[in-house]
Amino acid sequence: MGSMPPRKTFAEFFAGIGLVHLGLADSGWGCVYANDIDAKKQQMYADHFGDARYYHREDVWRTDAVIERLDERPFLATASFPCTDLSLAGYGRGFGGPQSSSYFGFIEVLRQLGDERPRLVMLENVVGFLTARGGGDFRRAVQTLASLGYRIDAFILDARWFVPQSRPRLFVFGFHESLDHGVILKEDADRWRQAIDRTAPLRPATLAAHYDTLRLDTGWATVDLPTPAPNERSLNDVIDLDDAQDWWDEPTTRKHEAMMEPRHRARVETMMAGGAPAAGAAFRRTRRGKPRLEVRFDLAGCLRTPRGGSARQIVLGIGRGRLRMRWMSAREYARLQGADDFAIRVSPSQAMHGFGDAVCVPAIRWIDRHVLSPIHDHEAAAHARPVLHR
Numbered sequence: 001m002g003s004m005p006p007r008k009t010f011a012e013f014f015a016g017i018g019l020v021h022l023g024l025a026d027s028g029w030g031c032v033y034a035n036d037i038d039a040k041k042q043q044m045y046a047d048h049f050g051d052a053r054y055y056h057r058e059d060v061w062r063t064d065a066v067i068e069r070l071d072e073r074p075f076l077a078t079a080s081f082p083c084t085d086l087s088l089a090g091y092g093r094g095f096g097g098p099q100s101s102s103y104f105g106f107i108e109v110l111r112q113l114g115d116e117r118p119r120l121v122m123l124e125n126v127v128g129f130l131t132a133r134g135g136g137d138f139r140r141a142v143q144t145l146a147s148l149g150y151r152i153d154a155f156i157l158d159a160r161w162f163v164p165q166s167r168p169r170l171f172v173f174g175f176h177e178s179l180d181h182g183v184i185l186k187e188d189a190d191r192w193r194q195a196i197d198r199t200a201p202l203r204p205a206t207l208a209a210h211y212d213t214l215r216l217d218t219g220w221a222t223v224d225l226p227t228p229a230p231n232e233r234s235l236n237d238v239i240d241l242d243d244a245q246d247w248w249d250e251p252t253t254r255k256h257e258a259m260m261e262p263r264h265r266a267r268v269e270t271m272m273a274g275g276a277p278a279a280g281a282a283f284r285r286t287r288r289g290k291p292r293l294e295v296r297f298d299l300a301g302c303l304r305t306p307r308g309g310s311a312r313q314i315v316l317g318i319g320r321g322r323l324r325m326r327w328m329s330a331r332e333y334a335r336l337q338g339a340d341d342f343a344i345r346v347s348p349s350q351a352m353h354g355f356g357d358a359v360c361v362p363a364i365r366w367i368d369r370h371v372l373s374p375i376h377d378h379e380a381a382a383h384a385r386p387v388l389h390r
């Protein structure tokens with residue numbers, strides 16, 4: 001008999017409302033632990049997943065408390081740590097800021113788990129993570145992960161491959177050196193370079209530059225990935241265009257119409273002449289001191305937490321001689337994150353806050369199908385193989 005195959009389990013750090021969980025659950029991953037500090041996120045998580053005993057509301061920096069609650073050691077740990085200091089709005093603080101540096105609280109948990117640390121790690125953050133503080137934060141993040149015995153891979157996956165939302169995100173992976181190498185291609189193999197080249201659309205120059213220059217204790221690795229197929233869901237499939245919606249009154253709509261660029265107004269006029277209404281999505285922004293309405297007709301801009309109101313998305317319904325506008329609903333936020341049926345029992349603003357911070361579920365499913373499950377399944381098969389005694 002071989003040794004015990006690893007169970008298909010994960011621990012979700014910075015769990016928020018649980019959209020990583022949603023993306024992993026379909027293929028049989030079982031959640032043994034979820035951690036977040038925010039009571040409102042926990043409430044949304046519980047509304048959807050039930051009162052999960054494993055959800056631990058605690059500061060990730062309270063390492064002893066976290067490890068004590070982590071009673072089963074998971075195969076996979078995920079960490080969508082806060083992007084606040086790494087995003088454009090983060091004043092360039094990067095890991096010098098109080099939020100994004102909680103990544104090192106997660107690292108401390110891994111460190112203290114010693115030999116029992118998860119075999120697989122997946123991080124998720126904004127693309128700005130690659131370039132924050134001259135790339136120094138990314139270098140430090142992956143070098144620290146590598147110092148714990150993980151080979152590193154990273155790529156950018158945009159939610160627009162799966163849903164009509166522009167949401168590019170950087171995913172970083174740690175494959176523990178102790179894993180059987182079946183599906184994992186190590187940096188020193190020709191197949192690693194070929195697999196990296198084949199997925200060039202997912203690996204911008206700012207990332208590729210690190211392969212030759214960044215020294216890691218372990219090295220780079222990857223899994224042979226396809227490029228995702230283009231998404232077939234349009235904005236019309238996720239936006240409700242019927243009369244029952246909370247459309248604004250004429251003066252409010254006209255005021256916002258006046259904020260549009262001339263080329264967008266011209267496009268709206270052409271679309272108004274059409275039959276069945278079509279959807280658009282917009283954000284209000286201030287450009288050179290003037291309010292502007294930035295409209296997209298193909299896909300929605302990146303959902304964000306509607307702090308201060310201006311980041312909240314606006315919906316346009318255009319056709320049959322009319323232009324209507326309203327705030328995007330929490331249900332539409334859920335659909336744009338691929339979480340169409342997520343239970344929403346909290347206020348719209350709380351729900352939009354939760355969805356704006358979350359991951360796109362089908363992006364996680366794609367990663368699971370091509371990276372996480374193949375590695376787990378190979379490892380399970382390798383353990384199940386009989387050991388031959390000579």
Ligand SMILES: C[S@@+](CC[C@H](N)C(=O)[O-])C[C@H]1O[C@@H](n2cnc3c(N)ncnc32)[C@H](O)[C@@H]1O
Pocket residue numbers: 014015016017018019020035036037038041058059060061080081082083099102105354357358359
């Ligand atoms: C980008 S969001 C993750 C969202 C999550 N992936 C989801 O799908 O909902 C980052 C999360 O980190 C949590 N967080 C921030 N600081 C923390 C800390 N010190 N300890 C634990 N969680 C923290 C926030 O409450 C927030 O929910």
